Amino acid sequence: MSSTPDSAVRTFISAHTPAFLDDLQEWLRIPSVSAAPERAPDVRASADWLVGKLTETGFPTAEVWETDGLPAVYAEWPSDDPGAPTVLVYGHHDVQPAAVEDGWHSDPFEPEIRDGRMYARGAADDKGQVYFHTLGLRAHLHATGRSAPAVNLKLLVEGEEESGSPNFAALVRRNADRLACDTVIVSDTGMWAKDTPTVCTGMRGLAECQVTLYGPAQDIHSGSFGGAVPNPATEAARLAAALHDDERRVAIPGFYDGVVELTGRERELFAQLPFDEEQWLATAHSRAALGEAGYSTLERIWARPTAEVNGIGGGYQGPGGKTIVPSSAFLKLSFRLVAGQDVDGVQKTVGDWVAGRLPAGIRHEITWTGATRPCLTPLDDPALQALTRAMGRAFGTDVRYTREGGSGPAADLQDVLGAPVLFLGISVPSDGWHAPNEKVELDLLTKGVETAAHLWGELASGTTGGAQ
Incomplete structure (x- = not known):
């Protein structure tokens, strides 16, 4: 029995x-x-x-x-x-x-x-x-x-x-x-x-990395050299800004390859849950919801891949100003992955994208740490x-x-x-x-x-x- x-x-x-x-x-x-x-x-x-x-x-x-x-x-x-x-x-x-x-x-x-x-x-x-x-x-x-x-x-x-x-x-x-x-x-x-x-x-799966950018061999005077040599901090900011398009989709070519899309039935079932977005925002300590166009908040956090800037830094961080072109800068990035995405493939796609966006004179390293499959x-x-x-x-x-x-x-x-x-x-x-x-x-x-x-x-x- x-x-x-x-x-x-x-x-x-x-x-x-x-x-x-x-x-x-x-x-x-x-x-x-x-x-x-x-x-x-x-x-x-x-x-x-x-x-x-x-x-x-x-x-x-x-x-x-x-x-x-x-x-x-x-x-x-x-x-x-x-x-x-x-x-x-x-x-x-x-x-x-x-x-x-x-x-x-x-x-x-x-x-x-x-x-x-x-x-x-x-x-x-x-x-x-x-x-x-x-x-x-x-x-x-x-x-x-x-x-x-x-x-x-x-x-x-x-x-x-x-x-x-x-x-x-x-x-x-x-x-x-x-x-x-x-x-x-x-x-x-x-x-x-x-x-x-x-x-x-x-x-969801997870892939994490740090992108470190190297420019001049040392910090240099921004009056003597600024605007005439590549600035690692500027390039780090440009990378971060280029991660998403105007629809908040990840703009890295090939990033969505293989993604298993939500079925109509799954979207219907998610929509039936008693979700209070205002309460969720309070829990998130945020004033507004924002994400990939065409998807609800629950769909975004459960079933869509993401790219997040977890940290960005470089150059002078102390009080007051210091007019330099810094020698290095970094980005900490994480990618939440959904069914159909391959961690190794995403890592290669991200690496190719970074390399293709950097100007001559900027050397870079990517160090991957976390890797969990969806x-x-x-x-x-x-x-x-x-x-x-x-x-x-x-x-x-x-x-x-x-x-x-x-x-x-x-x-x-x-x-x-x-x-x-x-x-x-x-x-x-x-x-x-x-x-x-x-x-x-x-x-x-x-x-x-x-x-x-x-x-x-x-x-x-x-x-x-x-x-x-």
Whole structure:
């Protein structure tokens, strides 16, 4: 039996929620801050704790995976059903730094439950959203009478996500055979609002660079030489100004090659979301919205590629004036990429564009740092529809679709494993990720548990297995 009876699931979850919350609070007390070198032993303790709890849950395999940095956790539980699909759940067990003096109302590593919310660093991002899978799996097994999941279930819980995942891609490539799957479920995301459950269908990619321009061998007198030799600061400003055309489209030739355009159905669904642009502007601390012509604000931040000047500098920066032609200047640029764009191709396109716009006498260097690929799952993907059904059963209402304007390591999983990436998250914007007083809504956490309980049966009945 692949379908999970809803009432049996809810009864089981209700009976076991107190112990589940006790366990979660115990895990949250471990200050697994990956960015702080002195907390490396705590990150390892967090990994060891999770391995122990996954073993208690019933996973026959649960182990710490070493990296060149901080450890990840891997677990797997094969299904008894021949041909069952294989699903990999991704999350992370490291957290952002936190201290009471940052503005917390309580110790960030001593969880407190107040007014139906649990406050602690990692409550929402991401320990709470990783751990709800353990109770969800137990509810799935209890309600269906199964001894193993309806899918071949794997977990990969990273220990360096909050530090930029420097070793994650290598970890995935090194273990690609063991991680092979038909579908990836990322539980490190959120929903539109508490009364509007949503599933994210994609994330943008990211490419970052610094363009450094060199002119005279040293700063020189602007009266003696200005207007007669190339000025690196002027050329940096000209590059920045040339990034976009009058319609706010990126003006780099070839930049949009391969872009997967929004479908009419996706635009319609985005437009149905209860979006308050004035409120969004207040959150953005901005006085007006502005972007590529022909697209709404949500479409711009979710589904369109961008080019941003993150910083520009060069020449004299002190008080008063200094009449020079500076010897160097720089631009820091970032490019958010969407499905269909290739990071390597964009880097070459940008490099050619910069080189073609600079005058003789200006030497330049481009240094690329960040590189994250975009990912997108079509609305008609069977696994996405299975996730939508599972969440709809848990929330008792229609589930809508969003995308994520930011970037993350999910694309590494998609690229290496060749599997569609789905996003199951129950966090809401008010949860305060990376901020003081991070919290998770306990009723939504329970809905996450319930969704996970339904998901494995939905995936087993709605998709065909291939990976093992």
